[in-house]
Amino acid sequence: MxxxxxxxxxxxxxxxxxxxxxxxxxxxxxxxxxxxxxxxxxxxxxxxxxxxxxxxxxxxxxxxxxxxxxxxxxxxxxxxxxxxxxxxxxxxxxxxxxxxxxxxxxxxxxxxxxVSLPCEIPVFAADAVRTGCGKSALAKAAADHLQEEGFDVAVVREPMPYGDLAERRVDRYDSRADLEGLTLEEREEYRPHVDAGHTVFAGVDYAAVRDAVEAEFDVAVWDGGNNELPFLDPDAHVVLADALRPTATDTFHPGETNLRLADAVLVTKENSASDDAVADVVDRVRGVNSAVPIYHADSVVTVGDTVDGEPAADALENARVLAVEDGPTLTHGDADYGAATVAADRYDADRIDPRPHAVGSLADVLDEYPRLDCVLPAMGYSERQRADLADTIEHADPDVVLAGTPVALDEVLDVDVPVVDVDTELDIHDTAVETLVERYLGPSLSKQA
The missing domain is CATH 3.40.50.720 (NAD(P)-binding Rossmann-like Domain)
Known part of the structure; x- marks a missing residue:
């Protein structure tokens, strides 16, 4: 043995x-x-x-x-x-x-x-070569389209099983109320889906997860965490690459495997990258998967129209803001900034350096990642860490918190500061999400019908 x-x-x-x-x-x-x-x-x-x-x-x-x-x-x-x-x-x-x-x-x-589980219903997989490429935006858009077409859609996420694993064999989330007590990382990934009316599954035992999905839904969307390989055998496999991190296209595990298995590759964040960086990504993709179709997209950052009743453009211009970004993307994802930073720069806001104000575990995180400049990762794996995040925000005393994480910070942190959510959507230049779904998943949907 x-x-x-x-x-x-x-x-x-x-x-x-x-x-x-x-x-x-x-x-x-x-x-x-x-x-x-x-x-x-x-x-x-x-x-x-x-x-x-x-x-x-x-x-x-x-x-x-x-x-x-x-x-x-x-x-x-x-x-x-x-x-x-x-x-x-x-x-x-x-x-x-x-x-x-x-x-x-x-x-x-x-x-x-x-280990990739066969599934009786069609599976659309949104994957990436690294964390933070924008795959959740693609997964949500694909699920939105399938739902609009009349399919009952389940979103299946890679596990984030904190706490009692035996109780989390199969996790299911249908509403914001179901997210109570979860870590910020989990809320970041699940909230946009449940807000859009999608049921999200995760857990520890994915054969049981698959069985639960097959019993009730017409189609599954795999929204892979990090750059994880699909746990469900995909009928359509679209893989994202980040134009802001071109050297990571083919140098991370299992991102390169995803790249080699992809039905299509979508290069994202091109509106923030140089032409040379985009060309580098394309060359690297071609180096490992010469025949795969490659599409191109911008990552469009949007901010709410108002901040405490004042037009956002007026409230944010020259304001002292704290840019709070998606935690995993900044930490083990190696990204230097995210959507909140882009929004702050758009409105000429003054980004606060959180380091002098960081307390407890948040100070430890910033010490661990000295390359981070005037951004605060939304770390919240425990009640203590969420308290440290709230205290760090209060000590920084910003005029506004720009939240580049989809976690809805104002719902989970008790802070006396206006919090403005910053969202990111994919704007694909040479096709549409609906076309990607129909082109690569359509044959499987037709067979099911």
Whole structure:
């Protein structure tokens, strides 16, 4: 029997366990590892074991820091380390591989053919080469179109299973009320969908998630977190690349795999990038998938018409604003800014440096990412971290908070400052979302009908 450690971050690692290892009589998973640098604040969820209710043996499986990988390999006589992280550089993957090999274990990456679940209903997958490319905007637009066409649509998200994993085997969200108590990261991803009337599914056991979706819905939209491979076998697979991060197009895992599997590639944020950067992205796409159709899009930032009853243009011009951006995109996504920064610059607002005002875990995050300039990541994996975020905003004392995260900060934080949501939509130059859906998903929809 092979003794296995799965290295992950409370996402694909659990999926790989359920679909590849759990029922394999020749394998036994003896531990999961996780890296502290991914999903900062996650330790507050006290996630130190995968519960016995979800394992093959009925016994819990320890979740240990990745720093202990060599110790676990030695003490547990581990034969194989399975890598199950997303949105990490190819170089990082091989560093973990080298550690595993040097400790005496084989190194393995489970492929999509082994864990991508077949589905009885059509699946449209919105994916990316990195986190923060705009895939959620594409997923929402695709779901909107399918819903307008009369289909019952379910959106399936990569797991963000904080808290009691046994209770979160299948998560379902139909309204904002269902989002109460979730982390900011979860709310960022789920709120735009539920506001649009889409039911969102996530969880820990995606065979059970799939079964629940198939029982009630006509079509599924995979809205992959980070640059994660689809957990459901897609009938249409559209992959986004970011013109502001051209070198990341083909240098991150499993983003390059997504690129190689794509039915179509959509280059985003071209309105903020140079022509040379866009050309670099196209060259890199062609280098790994020479025949894939490539489309081009702007990422259009919009701000509400008014701020506390005053026209936004007047309220924001020369105002002292705090730009709060999507947390994962700034941290492990390596982006320097987001929609809130674009909006602040549009109105000539004065962006406040949050560093002198940051407290607790938010100060730790900014110390961890010194490249961030006058932006504050919307970190909120725990009640304490949300309190630190609120205190940091209050201490900065801005005239306005520009929220480039779709989390609805004013609903989850108690701050005495006007909060203005900044939204981002895709404006595709050479086609339309409706055309993408019909072109790549249409044959599967016709078969179902």
């Amino acid at each position: 092979r003794r296995v450690v799965i290295a992950g971050a409370a996402g694909r690692d659990f999926h790989d366990y359920h679909q590849h290892y759990r029922d394999d009589p020749d394998a036994r998973v003896v531990a999961f590892t996780r890296a502290a640098g991914q999903n900062l604040g996650e330790a507050d969820a006290d996630l130190d074991a995968f519960p016995g209710e979800l394992t093959a043996t009925g016994d819990p499986i320890p979740i240990v820091p990745e720093a202990d990988l060599e110790r676990v390999v030695g003490e547990a006589n581990v034969d194989e380390v399975a890598f199950a992280y997303s949105d990490v550089s190819h170089e990082h993957v091989m560093h973990v591989a080298s550690r595993a090999l040097a400790a005496g274990a084989d190194f393995h990456v489970v492929g999509p053919d082994d």
